[in-house]
Amino acid sequence: xxxALLFKEWKKTKWFAIGAFAVGLALxxxxxxxxxxxxxxxxxxxxxxxxxxxDQFLFRDVxxxxxxxxxxxxxxxxxPEMIQKRIKLSLHLPLSNRKIVFSxxxxxxxxLLSIFVLHLIVILTFSVFYFPMEIIESMVYTxxxxxxxxxxxxxxxxxxxxxxxxxxxxxxxxLMFASLQLCFLSxxxxxxxxxxxxxxxxxxxxxxxxxxxxxxxKVGIQD
Amino acid sequence: MQQAIVxxxxxxxxxxxxxxxxxxxxxxxxxxxxxxxGKNGTGKTTTINILNGYLxxxxxxxxxxxxxxxxxxxxxxxxxxxxxxxxxxxxxxxISEIEKFYSAFYPKWRKDAYYELMKLxxxxxxxxxSRMSCGQRSxxxxxxxxxxxxxxxxxxxxxxxxxxxxxxxxxDYLSEYAKAENKTxxxxxxxxxxxxxxxxxxxxxxYGRIVMQKPVTDLLESFKRFKFNCENPEAINEISDIYxxxxxxxxxEVYSLLAKEDLESLMRKNNVMTNEIQEESLSLEEAFIGLTxxx
Numbered sequence: 193x194x195x196a197l198l199f200k201e202w203k204k205t206k207w208f209a210i211g212a213f214a215v216g217l218a219l220x221x222x223x224x225x226x227x228x229x230x231x232x233x234x235x236x237x238x239x240x241x242x243x244x245x246x247d248q249f250l251f252r253d254v255x256x257x258x259x260x261x262x263x264x265x266x267x268x269x270x271x272p273e274m275i276q277k278r279i280k281l282s283l284h285l286p287l288s289n290r291k292i293v294f295s296x297x298x299x300x301x302x303x304l305l306s307i308f309v310l311h312l313i314v315i316l317t318f319s320v321f322y323f324p325m326e327i328i329e330s331m332v333y334t335x336x337x338x339x340x341x342x343x344x345x346x347x348x349x350x351x352x353x354x355x356x357x358x359x360x361x362x363x364x365x366x367l368m369f370a371s372l373q374l375c376f377l378s379x380x381x382x383x384x385x386x387x388x389x390x391x392x393x394x395x396x397x398x399x400x401x402x403x404x405x406x407x408x409x410k411v412g413i414q415d
Numbered sequence: 416m417q418q419a420i421v422x423x424x425x426x427x428x429x430x431x432x433x434x435x436x437x438x439x440x441x442x443x444x445x446x447x448x449x450x451x452x453g454k455n456g457t458g459k460t461t462t463i464n465i466l467n468g469y470l471x472x473x474x475x476x477x478x479x480x481x482x483x484x485x486x487x488x489x490x491x492x493x494x495x496x497x498x499x500x501x502x503x504x505x506x507x508x509x510i511s512e513i514e515k516f517y518s519a520f521y522p523k524w525r526k527d528a529y530y531e532l533m534k535l536x537x538x539x540x541x542x543x544x545s546r547m548s549c550g551q552r553s554x555x556x557x558x559x560x561x562x563x564x565x566x567x568x569x570x571x572x573x574x575x576x577x578x579x580x581x582x583x584x585x586x587d588y589l590s591e592y593a594k595a596e597n598k599t600x601x602x603x604x605x606x607x608x609x610x611x612x613x614x615x616x617x618x619x620x621x622y623g624r625i626v627m628q629k630p631v632t633d634l635l636e637s638f639k640r641f642k643f644n645c646e647n648p649e650a651i652n653e654i655s656d657i658y659x660x661x662x663x664x665x666x667x668e669v670y671s672l673l674a675k676e677d678l679e680s681l682m683r684k685n686n687v688m689t690n691e692i693q694e695e696s697l698s699l700e701e702a703f704i705g706l707t708x709x710x
Contacts, residue, residue, distance in 0.1 A: 193519050193520055196516050196517075199516060200505065200508075200516055203508055203512065204507055272507060276499075276501060276503050277499075277503075278503055278505070280467070280469055280499055280503075281497075281499065281505065283469075284467065284492055284495070284497050286490070286493035287520075411470070411471040412464065412469060412470030
C-alpha cells in the first residue's frame with residue numbers, strides 16, 4: 193500500500209523531478225565551463241588568489257537553485273491534491289491519515305534529497321580534481337545552507353498548500369520568508385561551519401506541520 | 416429490522432450564523448438505497464462531508480458500521496466506496512494506472528468489474544483522466560467503486576455534469592449492482608428523475624429542516640396533488656397538512672398526504688369554497704416540488 197502511495201506521488205512529480213535534475217545539471221555544466229574558461233584565461237594562480245585571499249566562492253550561481261527546486265516540487269506535489277479538494281480521495285484510502293500524509297511528505301523529501309545529493313556529488317567529483325581538501329570542506333559548508341534552504345522551502349510550501357485557510361497560509365508564508373533568511377545570512381565561504389547542523393533542523397522541525405493542517409482540513413475548517 | 420449501516424443522531428450544523436440543519440436524524444439499514452434530495456445549499460454535501468469525517472458538526476454524531484465518522488479506522492474506510500461531487504479522481508493517472516493504484520488497497524478488488532465498464536468508454540487505456548469528458552470520468556469513478564466492492568456506497572451528486580445517456584448508464588449500472596449484491600447506498604443528486612429509478616427511501620431536505628423521510632413507494636402512494644377552483648384561496652394558507660398552495664387565475668393547486676375525502680372535509684371545516692377537487696398522482700420530482708416549493 194505504501195508503494196502504491198509513493199507511485200501516486202511519483203506520477204504527479206515525475207516530470208518536474210526529472211526536469212529539476214536536468215536544469216541543475218545544465219547549471220553545473222555552465223559553471224564548469226565558466227570555470228574552465230577562467231582557468232585558461234587568467235590562470236590557476238590567479239584563481240587560487242581569488243579563492244584563498246579574496247574569499248570568493250566559485251559556485252555562487254547554484255545559490256537559489258535548491259530553493260526554487262524545493263518550492264516548485266511542493267507545488268507540483270500538493271497543488272493537485274488541493275484543487276477540488278482532491279486530498280479527500282487520499283484521506284479516504286484505508287490507511288491512517290498520519291501514514292498517508294507522512295508518506296507524501298516523505299516522498300517529497302526523499303525526491304529532493306536525491307536531486308540535491310546527486311548535484312553535490314557532481315560538484316564534489318569535479319572539485320577533488322582541482323582543489324585541496326580544505327577548500328572542498330569550505331565549499332561544502334558554503335553550499336549546505338543553500339540546499340537546506342531548498343528543504344526548508346519544500347517543508348513550508350507543502351504546509352502552505354495543505355493549510356485550508358488563506359489567513360493561516362499568509363502567516364505560514366511570512367514564517368517561511370523569515371526562516372529562509374536564516375539560510376542566506378552570509379555568502380562568506382564556510383560562514384555556516386559552526387551552525388550548519390542547527391540550520392538543518394529547520395526543515396525537519398517544519399515538515400510535520402503539514403499533518404496538522406490536514407487535521408484542520410479534516411474537521412472542516414475553511415475560509 | 417435490518418442492522419443500520421449508517422446512523423446520524425441529532426446532527427446540527429451551522430456555517431457561521433447560518434443554520435444548515437438542527438437535530439437531523441436518519442438511519443440507513445443494510446441493503447437499502449437512500450436518496451438525500453434537496454435544493455442547492457440545503458446541506459446535502461455538508462451531510463456527506465460529516466459522514467466521511469471531512470467536517471465536524473456543531474453537535475450530534477454520525478456512525479458508520481458503528482464507528483464514529485470523525486475517526487474511521489482503515490478497516491471501515493475499506494468498506495466504504497466514496498464518489499466525490501464532480502467525479503473527482505486522480506486526473507494525472509490514466510485508466511490502467513489508476514486501477515493498479517487502487518487495487519493495492521482493497522483485498523477484494525474486482526478488476527473485471529472495472530474493465531467491463533471501461534470497455535463501454537471505447538478509449539485508449541493510456542489516456543489520462545484529465546483529458547476525458549465529464550461523462551467518461553464519471554464511469555471511471557463508478558468503475559473504481561464497483562471494483563472496490565464496498566459494503567456501503569456514498570455518492571455525492573453523481574449526476575452533476577452528465578448528459579442524459581451517461582446519467583442513465585450510471586443509474587442502471589449502480590442500481591443493478593446494488594440490488595444484486597445487497598449493497599447499501601447513500602446518494603445525493605439534484606436531478607430527481609434519476610433518483611426515482613434508483614432509490615428505495617428518500618430523505619427530502621429544505622433549508623434548515625427535513626420535510627419528509629419515507630420509502631419512495633409510500634411517498635408516491637400517499638402524497639398527491641389536488642386541483643380545484645377556489646373563491647377564497649387565502650384561507651388555504653391557514654390550513655396545516657397542506658403543502659405549497661398556489662393559485663393562478665382562480666385555479667388552485669395544493670399538495671397533501673391526506674386522502675381526497677379528508678381534504679374535502681378539511682376544506683369545508685375551514686370555510687374554503689371549492690368546486691370538485693381533482694386528485695393527481697405524482698412523480699418523485701413533482702412530489703419533491705410539492706414538498707419544497709418551486710422557489
